[in-house]
Every structure is written in structure tokens, then in C-alpha cells.
Amino acid sequence: MTQPNTVDVQIMDKPYCIACPPEERDNLENAARYLDRKMREIRSSGKVIGADRVAVMAALNITHELLHKHQRETSNAREQVQDLLERVDSALADDSNPTGNAP
Template sequence: MNQPLTVTVTVSILDKEYCIACPPEERENLESAARHLDGRMRQIRSHGKVIGTERVAVMAALNITHEFLHKSEHLDAEAGDTREHVRKLLERVDTALTNDPNSTDS
């Protein structure tokens, strides 16, 4: 039997239900994302500085996006450091092999 291309998932965000279509294999990720968003929106709303669901949603989206971009930049920097470390290790290996008197390539 063929699996459906999409399933409808009902998620609750700030006590309001939303029906969202997604591929079956993404259901858990969607539910997790909705729980995360709901938690962030509740946190913002509880501070009482932002009024209105739309404004709370925008603030949550901005906060989550900021965190994502910051983590992406951090990962990119780490990847660059790792590439540089690997390059230096390869240079050391190459130097060691070049200076090896037992090498059969000479």
C-alpha cells in the first residue's frame, strides 16, 4: 500500500489549533517545531512586554532566527578551523613521508 504524499498534522500554539500538511516522515519534526514555538511564544507573552498574538509570534520568530543565524555562524567558523587543522596535519604527514629515508618512492 502506498504511503500518502502528505498528512495533516494538528498542532497547538498558544491554545490555538492549526492544521498543517507535511510529508509523513516530517511529522515528528513539525510537532517538535510547534512545541518549541509554542514554548517561546508563551515565554515572551509571560514577560508582559509584548501584547497581541501577532506581535508575540513576530518576536518569537525573530529570536529563533537570531539564534539559528548565530549558531550557523559559529558552526561555519568551527568548520573553517577544522579545515585549517586538517590542512596542517596533511602538510605534516606529507613532510614526514617526504623525509622518510625508507620511502620506496625515492
Template sequence: MTQSNTVTVHILDKEYCIACPPDERNNLEGAARYLDGKMREIRSSGKVIGADRIAVMAALNITHDLLHKQHNLDQQTTSTRDQVRDLLERVDHALANDDDAQAH
């Protein structure tokens, strides 16, 4: 990629130049801000020392949140699918009863 396709982001007081397509620039900057915030939270807690360890803890926390949200979304999708299936069965049943009533 050319120099114009690089984005400079700051994460935990360090500067990183990252190759990035122009249409992904805003997403990359948002991700970098989010990561920087998570790493600063961990550093300020004083429980984790060292940039590498802070980065790993931030990655674990972010991954945990992502997997938790994915699991919840999967459960909601299954629940919605079941509700739609139930409604379709009710509609089919109501239509069948309506057809029977009109036949008599």
C-alpha cells in the same frame, strides 16, 4: 494532500491543521512545541502584547539563534579545515624527510 496527511498542532492556545507528509510529522510537532514554548516565554514576560507581535518576536529570536549557530558552525568548519590542512602538510613533510633519509 488528503485529510490523513494533516497534523493538528497547538500554538499559543490556538489550533492549526497543517498539511504534512507522514515522515515529517514528528519534526512538525517538535517545531510547533518549540515555537509554542518560545511564544509563551515572550507572553509571560509581559513586555509584548498581542499574538501577532509575540509571533514576530518569537520568529526574530529563533532566527537570531539559528544564524548565531550557523555562524559558529561556519567558524568551526573553517578551523577544522585549517587544522586538517596543517596536519596533511606535516605528514607530507615527514614523509618527504623519511624518503630523503632512506635514500642516503
């Protein structure tokens, strides 16, 4: 039975009742579907047996995805900051030499 501020989800055919604020319900349901899909992919590969091991492998895979995405985003942000710094340096150099002659 669902109580207020809980969400019922199924992961690998097992029901879970999870406390969750109403505004996070959609996010929780999406996360549960994503986890269920990852666990089913691992189980269907036949390389990992046992729900606990499947869950750990899914957690490792999801963590790896998140860390890899974070590293890419951090790298992109660094490149953008470097580009902006170069633009600022160029603009400052142009301002300090309005005639275009070398100092």
C-alpha cells in the same frame, strides 16, 4: 477534522491544521511545541503585547538562535579544516625529507 497528511497542532491555544507528509509528523509537532513555548515566554515577559507581535518576536529569536548556531558550526568546521591542512602539510614535509636533514 483531520484529513490525510495533515497534523493538528495548538500554538498559544489556537488550533492549526497543517499539511504534512506522515514521515515529517514528529518534526512538525516538535516545531509547533517549540514555537508555542517561545511565544509563551515572550508573552509572559509582558514586554510584547499582541499575538502578531509575539509571533514576530518569537520568529526573530528563533532565527537568531539558528544563525548563531550556524556561525559556531561554520567556525568549528573551519578550525577542523585548518588543523587537517596543517597535518597534511606536516606529513608532506616529513615525506619530502626522509633523513630529517634540512634541504
